[in-house]
Structures are given as C-alpha cells and as structure tokens.
Amino acid sequence: MxxxxxxxxxxxxxxxxxxxxxxxxxxEGPDLLDLYHAEVSPNxxxxxxxxxxxxxxxxxxxxxxxxxxxxxxYVEAWFRSHPEQxxxxxxxx
Numbered sequence: 001m002x003x004x005x006x007x008x009x010x011x012x013x014x015x016x017x018x019x020x021x022x023x024x025x026x027x028e029g030p031d032l033l034d035l036y037h038a039e040v041s042p043n044x045x046x047x048x049x050x051x052x053x054x055x056x057x058x059x060x061x062x063x064x065x066x067x068x069x070x071x072x073x074y075v076e077a078w079f080r081s082h083p084e085q086x087x088x089x090x091x092x093x
Contacts, residue, residue, distance in 0.1 A: 003056035012056045019044045023053035023075070033045065033061065034069040035047070054078045061088050 019041020
C-alpha cells in the first residue's frame with residue numbers, strides 16, 4: 001500500500017479498492033504537526049490502514065525534523081503501543 005502525503009491538503013492518505021483512509025493534520029508551528037483525525041472506510045477497517053498512515057506521518061516527521069502532537073484518539077493509542085516512536089511527540093502519549 002502506498003501512502004501519499006498531500007502537503008497542501010495537510011493529509012496522509014491511501015486509496016484502495018473499496019475505499020480510502022486518511023490522516024489529517026494541522027500545522028501548529030514551523031516544525032510541529034498536530035495529527036488530529038484518522039479515518040478509514042468502514043469496509044477497509046481492521047487491515048492496518050490507519051496504522052500505516054500514522055507510520056507514514058512518523059517517517060515524514062523523522063526525515064524532516066518535525067515534532068508531532070497526537071490529539072486524535074487513534075493516533076494517541078498507536079503511540080502508546082509504539083514506544084520506539086514516542087520521541088517524535090512533544091508530550092508523551
């Protein structure tokens with residue numbers, strides 16, 4: 001699955017047969033993104049799509065020196081189960 005980062009629309013997204021998933025963010029500072037909403041089409045849930053979107057955001061943050069805020073409940077839970085990525089957060093999940 002290929003996750004696309006649309007910088008101008010402030011989202012990471014993927015389109016698959018049967019629907020799509022997206023992770024929306026807001027820019028909170030020069031090097032700070034708030035991951036505030038993850039959503040996956042109902043018939044695609046449970047396939048790891050939301051996790052892939054958060055991982056793509058982490059990969060982007062790590063490569064660009066950006067810090068993250070996890071205000072989406074799913075994203076916050078994802079970070080709790082991925083302690084190796086928590087250093088990207090401005091406050092621990």
